[in-house]
Amino acid sequence: MTSSSVPSVVTQRRILAPGLVTLRFRNPNVAHNTIAGQFVNILPKAGFSDPMLRRPFSVYWTQGDEAEIIIQEHGRGTGILANTREGEILDVLGPLGRPWMFDSADYMTAVLLIGGVGVASMPLLTRKFELDEVPLHTFYGARTSSLIARDHLANVHIATDDGSEGFHGSNVMLLRSYLESGKLESPKIFACGPTGMMRAAQSLAAEFSIPCEVSLETEMACGIGICQGCPVRTEESVFAVTGRRYRLACTDGPSFKAEEIVL
Amino acid sequence: MTSSSVPSVVTQRRILAPGLVTLRFRNPNVAHNTIAGQFVNILPKAGFSDPMLRRPFSVYWTQGDEAEIIIQEHGRGTGILANTREGEILDVLGPLGRPWMFDSADYMTAVLLIGGVGVASMPLLTRKFELDEVPLHTFYGARTSSLIARDHLANVHIATDDGSEGFHGSNVMLLRSYLESGKLESPKIFACGPTGMMRAAQSLAAEFSIPCEVSLETEMACGIGICQGCPVRTEESVFAVTGRRYRLACTDGPSFKAEEIVL
Amino acid sequence: MNTTLNTNGEVKPNLHVKLGNVEFKNPVLVASGTFGYGAEAKQFCDIEGLGGVVTKSVSWKPRMGNSPRRIVETASGMLNSIGLANVGVDTFVKEKLPYLAKFDTKIIANIAASSMEEYRDVLEKIEANAVPNLAGYEINISCPNVKDGGLSFGTNVERTEELTTLLRASTDRLLIIKLTPNVTSVAPFAQACERAGADAISLINTLVGMSIDIYTHEPRLNTVTGGLSGPAIKPIALAQVYQARKACSLPIIGIGGIVSAEDAIEFFIAGATMVQVGTANFVYPDAGVRVAAGLEKYLQQQKIAEVTELVNTLRVKAELKAAGW
Amino acid sequence: MNTTLNTNGEVKPNLHVKLGNVEFKNPVLVASGTFGYGAEAKQFCDIEGLGGVVTKSVSWKPRMGNSPRRIVETASGMLNSIGLANVGVDTFVKEKLPYLAKFDTKIIANIAASSMEEYRDVLEKIEANAVPNLAGYEINISCPNVKDGGLSFGTNVERTEELTTLLRASTDRLLIIKLTPNVTSVAPFAQACERAGADAISLINTLVGMSIDIYTHEPRLNTVTGGLSGPAIKPIALAQVYQARKACSLPIIGIGGIVSAEDAIEFFIAGATMVQVGTANFVYPDAGVRVAAGLEKYLQQQKIAEVTELVNTLRVKAELKAAGW
Ligand SMILES: Cc1cc2nc3c(=O)[nH]c(=O)nc-3n(C[C@H](O)[C@H](O)[C@H](O)COP(=O)(O)OP(=O)(O)OC[C@H]3O[C@@H](n4cnc5c(N)ncnc54)[C@H](O)[C@@H]3O)c2cc1C
Ligand SMILES: Cc1cc2nc3c(=O)[nH]c(=O)nc-3n(C[C@H](O)[C@H](O)[C@H](O)COP(=O)(O)OP(=O)(O)OC[C@H]3O[C@@H](n4cnc5c(N)ncnc54)[C@H](O)[C@@H]3O)c2cc1C
Ligand SMILES: Cc1cc2nc3c(=O)[nH]c(=O)nc-3n(C[C@H](O)[C@H](O)[C@H](O)COP(=O)(O)O)c2cc1C
Ligand SMILES: Cc1cc2nc3c(=O)[nH]c(=O)nc-3n(C[C@H](O)[C@H](O)[C@H](O)COP(=O)(O)O)c2cc1C
Numbered sequence A, B: 001m002t003s004s005s006v007p008s009v010v011t012q013r014r015i016l017a018p019g020l021v022t023l024r025f026r027n028p029n030v031a032h033n034t035i036a037g038q039f040v041n042i043l044p045k046a047g048f049s050d051p052m053l054r055r056p057f058s059v060y061w062t063q064g065d066e067a068e069i070i071i072q073e074h075g076r077g078t079g080i081l082a083n084t085r086e087g088e089i090l091d092v093l094g095p096l097g098r099p100w101m102f103d104s105a106d107y108m109t110a111v112l113l114i115g116g117v118g119v120a121s122m123p124l125l126t127r128k129f130e131l132d133e134v135p136l137h138t139f140y141g142a143r144t145s146s147l148i149a150r151d152h153l154a155n156v157h158i159a160t161d162d163g164s165e166g167f168h169g170s171n172v173m174l175l176r177s178y179l180e181s182g183k184l185e186s187p188k189i190f191a192c193g194p195t196g197m198m199r200a201a202q203s204l205a206a207e208f209s210i211p212c213e214v215s216l217e218t219e220m221a222c223g224i225g226i227c228q229g230c231p232v233r234t235e236e237s238v239f240a241v242t243g244r245r246y247r248l249a250c251t252d253g254p255s256f257k258a259e260e261i262v263l
Numbered sequence C, D: 001m002n003t004t005l006n007t008n009g010e011v012k013p014n015l016h017v018k019l020g021n022v023e024f025k026n027p028v029l030v031a032s033g034t035f036g037y038g039a040e041a042k043q044f045c046d047i048e049g050l051g052g053v054v055t056k057s058v059s060w061k062p063r064m065g066n067s068p069r070r071i072v073e074t075a076s077g078m079l080n081s082i083g084l085a086n087v088g089v090d091t092f093v094k095e096k097l098p099y100l101a102k103f104d105t106k107i108i109a110n111i112a113a114s115s116m117e118e119y120r121d122v123l124e125k126i127e128a129n130a131v132p133n134l135a136g137y138e139i140n141i142s143c144p145n146v147k148d149g150g151l152s153f154g155t156n157v158e159r160t161e162e163l164t165t166l167l168r169a170s171t172d173r174l175l176i177i178k179l180t181p182n183v184t185s186v187a188p189f190a191q192a193c194e195r196a197g198a199d200a201i202s203l204i205n206t207l208v209g210m211s212i213d214i215y216t217h218e219p220r221l222n223t224v225t226g227g228l229s230g231p232a233i234k235p236i237a238l239a240q241v242y243q244a245r246k247a248c249s250l251p252i253i254g255i256g257g258i259v260s261a262e263d264a265i266e267f268f269i270a271g272a273t274m275v276q277v278g279t280a281n282f283v284y285p286d287a288g289v290r291v292a293a294g295l296e297k298y299l300q301q302q303k304i305a306e307v308t309e310l311v312n313t314l315r316v317k318a319e320l321k322a323a324g325w
């Protein structure tokens, strides 16, 4: 059987902050089959070719036959989508991509490192860890307190750029202090956020020799591996072994082992 | 002073029949300055280029600072516009075009010949005739009774294709019977409707030697005379005198003397 | 012959088309580089509902492709600079071709190369490893976003003819030359392909385009310019198909901005025997199947028995024809 | 020199540009055929807010234009087949030029013709009736939708050079050659214009395109094919400006799909000294003024004092430059 894009009625829209909304929609396939870290590809305006391409969004939450995404207004596509109203229909393709590699045996404590809207794939990951009873710390960095999406997270340590809540500074600095203090037993970092934060996570993981996975955002035309438009450059060492210079963010990712890619 | 397109908030949307709606919007310039027969040019989706061009609509009604249009869903542009909701903003350019030539001295009875959504420019024309106390007959042809937009018209004789109301047949046939019976004193026809109806009106007017004006719909890129995209072919006689083979629907029209143009 | 009745007792239109002596179940192919090698899209598209799959351009050696950024969305279109990323002909014949052989549809192997010999070697390698549903080859002489992507062939009539002649000698399967729109006139290229014995031409490949980040002053694509595709280019593609139709009598495969059956029908009327759906696959991975389904519906509504009846049916007024339009 | 302070005491960026020895108040012109002769759009656009007006192509005799249908909307663009409808040079110099002379902005008279002599005669007639703000001429050798619209010049390097040489002898005002994108490479045309003494080149004119009504099987445009314009073609236009920039040292006027200041800025970075706004005028009759205003804002935000600092500032990585991109 082939599954294609599915018309999905929007059942709830919540405004979390200016330019930051969640949309909940009915799509049993996405709701039942998404694993933490996967994404959906949504058409901003079906039937019109400007904008033409789908936009990728992590699956933020699932419940029953419904799935939820969190949208940060960025350009024209997210602008249209963020203003979708309840009752309107979205054209949703997914779930897509590889899940977070939470099943690896190389860690005991899960460290979720979140920058801004990078929060999007973390609630499902949190649910998974809670189910599996994996100890979990969440380091959530945001510009300011009001931009934090608090739902479905656990054991959250907040860092804000403006000091409006929690640690005044970056969540990576906060995490470093935890690592230095030895409070986290055999940790693995699951990171999603701006490139700067991801690079910092990459170095931190190398410095402390701990596993780290980063979830990337690249432009995507298709989201399913047919356009080759979303390359992620691999480290020389990986290239030497695999002969592959690039991996595809949409099907090999969106998350990758931090040490295997060039950010 | 230059007047440009104006953001106009939609204050009322009424569904008259499936695929037939009216939109009322706030636009003092259009509301106060439109003369019967003029139109506005509305952007289906500001900020996006598919669809790219504005869509022309007759001004259906004006009151206070508000103007109203009636939209028949046809393709993608009218599809978007017809689904505009109250509170949304339309980008409206107008009023545009030449008004109906109601001021000419060549008639005593006004005959409004309406086919389908050709009704759009007739309410304002009716208001004008009522103000000026010009005797008036309206021959309104529609596919079926439920598609008739009854507001703001006067002395209406209805003809339906399916016989669901009024005369069973075309409004032109109905008008012919009136003309033949001599019931209309020194009439002038103001016609707007499908091309077939307009051609019939043209012949009828010629046959009875009465003045007739037809309001045309052509594709328009600009609506203001700068693209030359909306030519209406002139009769040989007119060409012989003026040397002009074409007139522009948007600025020379949209209404023309029936005998001067080729339909 | 292929006329059948559907459940309502209506005539089911016949979508079969023949190119050379190959019969395709319908005239809708997926375009090279927009459907991978089949496996990628399988989950989202009933491959057997397609007339055929044109595979991603394959070259002698694997190609890593260009460094990011490779795609940019534009108004009703996109620019790409993939750089012919592909697995190379060895892996192609070992893995990709056998995979596609399992499907009841036709395969057209698209080949890109930087020399006459490379084109021939790749073709012969595939020929030597052919699978039963391999219908033939599409020769990409028109890739605008690698420096050695064949465009030096595609913009030179003599080299186009020479290459076609060379490859013709190496295969009895379909030989289709994929032309570029980035030329003053497509006519001499179409004629050169005909003279050299090609079975068909396909057009268009992407148009050279560009996009700039106004804050960094850098080109958005890593390679400065790239190839423009999607609905934006459909009017151009259609005009080129029409011009090629007037210039030669080879069958034409129309490509460019096809999203719907209506789009495809325009190409048939302009003179194409088959069509390819490209960029639209990125939006609807089953776009080709949708186009084929819509086509069937249109034929039914219009009471046209065979899709081939549509081909080259443009009605041009006599006086315009006389004036050379 | 032209630096002034705005009300906030910030530096007001200087939008003036010079072409030859003509100074324009800003680099934003309206494109030929998309703004009439000024009078039409006056009610909707502050003409004096434009860098200048390029008038509708004028020919020796009046032209009625093509019969309907003349325009078709396409994905993010439109096709037109106006057929160079214009009042003829007599009426142009008697009515249109004097009308535009009243505005404090520059006029560029665009000329279309079907022979060398006609081009020259029209130019000389205008020259003989010049008004003070007539900056010069734009020579349309690239209209795709009349059979004698100059495209036979525009696709032939020798004839382009010959025509430019001829016209150069007839005027000291700006001589701008408007090039077509419907060629394999714009470079030799740019170079021919430079050799023959043109002051600038403008590009692009419309691309040849087509649209078909699938129910009547007729071309939607009366002339079968027409010219494609609008945002759809912007990536192509930008690439051609960049290629022309690399090929010659003439100032370039960039045209094609410009709607916003951001679009215009891409053209400056790619190498254009000025831009023209075309199809966008049909959507916003004051599009040119909006572009100029947006440009000023951008310069202010980016703390760039002169718009001319943007020109030809594309940052191309060294290795790509070396590889010929
Ligand atoms: C796997 C994945 C998961 C994502 N999850 C989320 C999420 O849960 N919530 C959320 O708000 N955003 C998410 N993003 C980012 C989101 O897809 C972009 O913000 C969005 O595509 C921007 O579209 P636009 O039209 O608003 O912006 P524009 O800048 O107008 O878009 C222009 C083009 O660039 C692409 N583009 C621009 N920014 C990005 C970006 N950051 N990532 C990928 N493509 C981009 C667009 O898709 C489009 O093709 C995710 C991206 C990826 C790749
Ligand atoms: C002066 C004038 C007044 C009009 N008044 C009304 C009115 O009051 N109410 C109403 O419902 N309609 C009116 N129309 C028709 C209306 O403009 C078209 O139905 C509309 O433009 C179709 O757009 P679309 O995107 O839905 O159709 P599409 O077919 O998708 O449009 C494609 C292109 O064709 C053009 N087009 C298609 N049909 C027409 C048409 N009949 N007339 C002009 N252009 C067309 C569109 O503008 C667009 O450029 C009027 C037209 C004109 C010229
Ligand atoms: C991302 C992408 C990759 C492509 N790769 C190839 C290729 O490898 N070989 C080829 O011949 N054409 C390639 N093309 C061109 C398409 O096959 C097609 O000719 C073009 O995109 C126009 O059709 P469309 O508008 O339907 O996409 C590619 C196009 C895109 C968008
Ligand atoms: C309706 C229309 C009429 C045009 N007429 C002319 C013309 O008379 N002379 C000319 O040189 N270019 C003409 N052009 C081309 C434009 O000047 C411009 O080069 C082209 O449209 C690309 O720019 P745009 O995408 O901004 O419209 C015309 C374009 C359009 C859309």
Ligand code: FES
Pocket: A219, A220, A221, A222, A223, A224, A225, A226, A227, A228, A229, A230, A248, A249, A250, A251
């Ligand atoms: S987005 Fe198309 S291959 Fe990854």
Ligand code: FES
Pocket: B219, B220, B221, B222, B223, B224, B225, B226, B227, B228, B229, B230, B248, B249, B250, B251
């Ligand atoms: S619509 Fe542009 S001139 Fe009439």
